[in-house]
Amino acid sequence: MSEIPGLPVDTELPERVGVLVLGAGLAGCAALLAAAEAGQYALLLEKTDEIGGSTVKSAGLSAFAGTDEQAEQGIADSVELLRKDLLEVGKERNDPALVELYCAHQLETYRWLKAHGVVYGEIHAASGQSAPRSHPTDTTRMLVQLLRAAGELGARIVFDAPAERLLHDGARVTGVRLADGREVLADAVVLGTGGFSMNPDLLATFAPQMAHALRQGGTGNQGDGLKMAMALGAGLRDTPYIKGTYGHFHTEHPDEDGTGILAVYKGAIAVNREGRRFVDESRNYKEIGDAALVQPGVTTWQVFDARTMALSNDEVPIYEFAGRERAGMLLKADTIAGLEAAIGLPEGSLQETVAEYNAALAGGGDDPHGRAHLSGGVGRPTPIDQGPFYAHPSGTVVLATYCGLTVDTRMRVLDWWGEPIERLYAAGEITGGFHGAGYMTGTSIGKSGVFGRIAGIHAAAEESDLEW
Ligand SMILES: Cc1cc2nc3c(=O)[nH]c(=O)nc-3n(C[C@H](O)[C@H](O)[C@H](O)COP(=O)(O)OP(=O)(O)OC[C@H]3O[C@@H](n4cnc5c(N)ncnc54)[C@H](O)[C@@H]3O)c2cc1C
Numbered sequence: 001m002s003e004i005p006g007l008p009v010d011t012e013l014p015e016r017v018g019v020l021v022l023g024a025g026l027a028g029c030a031a032l033l034a035a036a037e038a039g040q041y042a043l044l045l046e047k048t049d050e051i052g053g054s055t056v057k058s059a060g061l062s063a064f065a066g067t068d069e070q071a072e073q074g075i076a077d078s079v080e081l082l083r084k085d086l087l088e089v090g091k092e093r094n095d096p097a098l099v100e101l102y103c104a105h106q107l108e109t110y111r112w113l114k115a116h117g118v119v120y121g122e123i124h125a126a127s128g129q130s131a132p133r134s135h136p137t138d139t140t141r142m143l144v145q146l147l148r149a150a151g152e153l154g155a156r157i158v159f160d161a162p163a164e165r166l167l168h169d170g171a172r173v174t175g176v177r178l179a180d181g182r183e184v185l186a187d188a189v190v191l192g193t194g195g196f197s198m199n200p201d202l203l204a205t206f207a208p209q210m211a212h213a214l215r216q217g218g219t220g221n222q223g224d225g226l227k228m229a230m231a232l233g234a235g236l237r238d239t240p241y242i243k244g245t246y247g248h249f250h251t252e253h254p255d256e257d258g259t260g261i262l263a264v265y266k267g268a269i270a271v272n273r274e275g276r277r278f279v280d281e282s283r284n285y286k287e288i289g290d291a292a293l294v295q296p297g298v299t300t301w302q303v304f305d306a307r308t309m310a311l312s313n314d315e316v317p318i319y320e321f322a323g324r325e326r327a328g329m330l331l332k333a334d335t336i337a338g339l340e341a342a343i344g345l346p347e348g349s350l351q352e353t354v355a356e357y358n359a360a361l362a363g364g365g366d367d368p369h370g371r372a373h374l375s376g377g378v379g380r381p382t383p384i385d386q387g388p389f390y391a392h393p394s395g396t397v398v399l400a401t402y403c404g405l406t407v408d409t410r411m412r413v414l415d416w417w418g419e420p421i422e423r424l425y426a427a428g429e430i431t432g433g434f435h436g437a438g439y440m441t442g443t444s445i446g447k448s449g450v451f452g453r454i455a456g457i458h459a460a461a462e463e464s465d466l467e468w
Helices: 026-037 068-072 079-090 098-117 139-152 200-206 222-229 285-293 321-326 336-343 349-361 443-462
Strands: 017-020 041-045 061-062 134-136 157-158 163-168 173-178 182-192 245-250 269-271 302-303 331-335 389-398 412-414 420-426
Touching: 017 026, 017 443, 026 041, 026 139, 026 182, 026 420, 026 443, 041 068, 041 139, 041 182, 041 285, 061 443, 079 098, 134 321, 139 157, 157 331, 163 182, 163 222, 173 331, 182 222, 182 443, 222 420, 285 389, 321 389, 331 336, 336 349, 336 389
Parallel strands: 017 041, 017 182, 041 157, 182 420
Antiparallel strands: 061 134, 163 173, 173 182, 245 389, 269 302, 302 389, 331 389, 412 420
C-alpha cells in the first residue's frame, strides 16, 4: 500500500457513500476532490496497492491554452486555436460537444489544479499543437496534492480494492461489487479506471493492428471499467483510432521511460530491417508508429549523425539522445558502413539509403517519401554526414487507448441509444469521443483532469439517500 504522508488511506470499506470513484489516476483523483468539495462523502477504490495508473508513468504533459506559463514565455495561444487544433488533429471525428466542453473548462481546471499546489515547468511544443502548449508536471506529486486535499474534506481511499461489477436496481447504478464479493452502495459511481493498454485480449479485439506493438501503462489498466459499463449497455466511440507511439526502444530496457526518443524530429531518418526508409519522418509520431508496425520484422532504427546528437536535450525525454548513449541504448560507429554492420543490415543497404537521402537534400534527386521538414511543418532536414553515426532500435508502443465509453457533457455514461445509464459517470482514458481520429500531445492527461473534475461535480449533485 502507498505510504504517502497525509494520504487518507482506509482498510475497511463503508457500506454506503455519496460518490464512489474507481481508480486512483488523475481522472479518479480529480473526481474525488471535486465531489468532496461539493460536500459529498466520497470514497475512492483503487485496484492495486499504489496510486497513479498510467498517470504516474506518463511524461506528465497537459495541453492547456492561455496559461500564465505561456504568457511568461511569450507564447501566443488561445482557446480558439486550441479548438481548431483539436478538431483538425481529430479529423473532425471528435464529438464536438466534448471538444467544446474541454475548451470551456481547461483554463479553470488548470487554475484549480494550481490552487491545489500543482506546479508546471517550461512549456514546449509537441504533436498536433500549432502553439507550444505542453505543460509538464510531476504527476505523482499532483495526485498526492489532490488526494490530500480531498482527505481534508473527509474523502477516503482504499487500496487493493478491485471493483468487478456495477450494481444496478433496474433503474439506476447503485454501487459496486468487488472481486472478493464485498459491496459498496453509492448515490453515484464514477469510473476512472483508465484504458486497456495492458490488456492484450482487449487490444486484439479493438486494435488487432497492434499485435506486434509493445505495451506500456499502469499495471491495473486492463479495461475493467469498460467491461463493467458495457455489461450495462454502454456505447463506445473512437475504437478504430487506437494508435501506437513511435520511438520506443525495441525491447524492454531498464532505462526506457516509456516515451522513447524522437531523433527523427531533429534530423534522423528511420530505416527498416532492409536498410530502407519507409516514411516521411516529419509526420506525427503516431503515423510513423503505424508505418513501423508493418515493416518486415517490426523493429526499425532511427539513424542520425553527430549534428543531431549535438541537439540532445536532457530536459526533454524525447530528445535525450546523450542519455540513451550513456544507458547503452545506441549503436555507434565512425562510418555509415560501420553502423550498417553494427545493426546487421544487408551490406550496402544503409550506405545507399543515406547517400540517396543526402543527395535529395542537396537538390540532386527526389525524396521518395516527400520529406520537406524536420517535424510537422517546421525546420529543414539536414544531411547525415558528420560522424560518429548512431542508431536507436525503435518500435511502436501502445501508451494509451484514446477510445472508450460514450459520455455526455456531464460525463454521464450513455448507452448505445444515447440514453444516460443513470448515476454512472466516467472520465479519463476510459472515455471516447474527445480525441476523434488523431491525437494531440497532452490531451490524455488534460482530459483526465478537466473531465474528472466535471464528473465529480455532477456525480455529487445526484440526489442523495445518505445521512451522515
Ligand atoms: C509512458 C506514458 C507516457 C504518457 N505521456 C503522456 C503525456 O505526456 N501527456 C498525456 O496527455 N498523456 C500521456 N500518457 C497517457 C496518460 O498518462 C493517460 O491516458 C492518463 O494518465 C490516464 O489517466 P486516468 O486517470 O484515466 O487513468 P490512469 O492514470 O491509468 O488510472 C487508472 C487507475 O484505475 C485503476 N483501476 C483499474 N481497474 C480498476 C478496478 N477494477 N477497480 C479499481 N481501480 C481500478 C488502475 O489501477 C489505475 O490506478 C502517457 C502514458 C504512458 C504510459
